[in-house]
Amino acid sequence: MSHTPESTPESMVGARVTDAGGNAASIVSLQQGGGDSSTGPQAWIRLVDGTQVLVPVSLLAQDDDGYRLPFAFAPSTDTQHSMQMTFPVMEEDVKVGKRVVDTGRGVRIHKTVSVREQVLDQPLLQDRLDVEHVQIGKVVAESDLPQTRYEGDTLVVPVMEEVLVVQKQLLLKEEVRITRRREPVRKPETVTLRTEHVQVEPFDEGRTPQ
Template structure:
């Protein structure tokens, strides 16, 4: 008893072109590629993993006929050696940088005026001449009386005999006074504010969202 012939598998492109898979290569799941004869007479070798099975038994080829004809060559004869492309999917790992946010740093310089009251010390000298006119046998050295420096001033006078006379003394007193001279001094101070900005991806998402 002869077995019943297998049904022909129909392949349909996205632009409606139909083709039939050679019956001798069924079932398709066991083949890496199959020969499909389209309604215009072209016979092309198509990898099975490009055929998407449907519930009605047909297979959808997710490209138009022009792309199919350009990608896979026509088979002129069944007796010739066929070159069947074997493809596989591989996982490619890639990393990319995603901007999650931006930070804007603003520095502002402000000025303010402060009152400066710093005491200043100033010394003055008061010179007082005191007449003495007292004869001395030898020069008298300078001396201090408190804050006053006493400097002797001598001269020689002509008498019956030459005699050293203390003519006068200079009383030099150092006085210390303190005065306040307020001044205005300008000081600078920096203030920094940090503002967090959304990323470019977030800005694009906000622009795509419609206003409610």
């Protein structure tokens, strides 16, 4: 991006100058403006053919390679003038626009708000969960665990619990075998036996007993 040179005239001497047509030149010297305060410093520029041109410093735009001019130096076919300068012709133009200006006049609007009540009766859906605990009490194997499932609209979630199982069993320790045997055993003993005897004696001695 180009810009006008800063106020360091000594550094401009010997700098490269390129015109609008790409022709190269160089600054050989500087001179201050005349008595008129509107006239600024001017630079003597030497062209390739040795011609020197006095140019206002304000027309020089500085860039990375040196300075640039907004016009071009063109060689002349006239033998009496070895070089001619082409200056841009400027013209002022008028642009007409418009903008909105607040004149302070207008209307004042008062807004009032009325309040009224209205009953809205709209059916709304609401989910409700009915939780039912069903006691099962069934022992299941680890390879056949029940899974969470749906039975219609009901979600069945199995609740498992590990329990300690103590089981009592009968152990056949031994058998007692009893065999009854009968054998004669002689064991003499003395016992007292009583025997009653009856004798009949008649009272009448003169009669013969029948």
